[in-house]
Amino acid sequence: MKSLLPKQAWQVATQYKRQLHSYLLRRLGKPQNVDDLAQEVYLRLLRIDDADYMRTPLAYLYRVASNVLSDWNETEQREGHVTADSEEIDRWSESAEAAWPENPTDRLELAEQIERALAQLPPLQATILVLFEQEGLTYQEIAQELQISVHTVEKYLTLARARIRAVKWER
Amino acid sequence: MDEFKGTAEELIAREAARWVQQLKTATPKEQAEFARWLRESRAHVREMLLASSWETVLHHLGHERKVDIDRLRAASDNVVAVTPSRRSSVPKRVLALRWPRFAAVGLSLAITAAVLLGALPFLREVLWHEYATSVGEQRAIALADGSIVSLNARSSVRIELSPERRDVYLNDGQALFSVAHDKARPFRVHVDGSVVQAVGTKFDVHRLAGRIEVAVLEGRVRVEREHPDAVAASSLQVLVERTQLSEGEALSISNTGTISVPMPVNVSEISAWRQRRLVFRDRPLGEIVEEFQRYNAKPRLIVEGDELRERLFNGVFDADEPETLLAYLASDGSIALERRGDDLVIRARPIVVQSAP
Structure with missing residues (x-):
């Protein structure tokens, strides 16, 4: 892999992040695909x-994960299985709100999920x-709002992130 | 209550969540540490990808459709106990219907179910919840009306919210109430036959062995004795003892129900327990020790002798360090400390009569 300066690497990564997450979003309910992706990313990370x-x-x-995804898509295209995913990824990488579905029904469904x-x-x-995530409040502000300690805010935020990850994603 | 016990996968999810947070302000050293962690296993990569996706998802949701904070808060009072996945994780929260008669009517199960379903919005309003903390544990409870109850260690409350009223029963310990303003629904704290009533205020109620202490941090409250039979009280014109308490004032209610005259207090000292600081002004040693036991199960502190139990002390201590209290007592020449197994006995040093040379 070509080496990049940290700042450039970050820009590239932010660009990839959107497309990566739009992919992951659709697959949160299909652990198999995420496992395969993680496996490939892991192997490539070891070689960097x-x-x-x-x-x-x-x-x-982010960058490696995105590379893996686009490699997969190329393979699929060569084999003539042009999937909706590859088209969507192309479109999303151009759009600013890439990770968010364009279709209002999909958006609503995602929000409800x-x-x-x-x-x-x-x-x-x-x-x-x-x-924290939506209102953009700081630890301090949250602590004040909810009348709890900053330490508790920090602890619960980590717990919440871990827990929501374990929640079953309905299809 | 918050152990996140479980599979290795869940533990890694937690580590990943910690990294999502930490990487926002990570030093180069931490970045390198994360780099190594990520390379340790495929599972780490997987969880990190999922964790950062969730972060993006939640962040984007903000632009799209705000999750209603009030609804989430309301969940802590209505929905939570009903969600099956939560039931096991919160054993201390008790959910009960106060309409057992519904079940006793003797109708068929199907009809009862239909009635219950039809009456669901109504039934939800008479649900009540109990919250309790164990030794050393403090927690804040956000109520559906926007009020917040901070519960001190080894304390318990029962909360009943209805469209007409907000009733809290302090069954044990101490709690600080930040009451959301709502004139139509009086907020009452019931404690051992006394009521503290507030409309949009902040106050502390502390249940001690021999009395109840009430202190007001903001606004005003009314303190009165509850007559066991309200109808009798009104027909017999029984005089109900009643006192107004203003900001920066405190009073105590004795075991016999006598309400003391309001006295000025230091407001920051009243709420210091939430920072796990114990502030004592002329407090009997027996009570001071009792407070420490609220935070620490060991060592068990025993004060010997009534004279010493009632002797008054001043001081500011870290609630989690009974050693600071012991060091303070040890510096008093008239007190002896003695360890007996897990117990620590505090007693007056016998007065040595020095014989003349």
């Missing part, structure tokens, strides 16, 4: 130039997660 990777590991994670997932968390944790 050490110094660059050590500086911006997250950027590399997320709300259902949030409803399965302990309410205090869900509240903290929403205040």
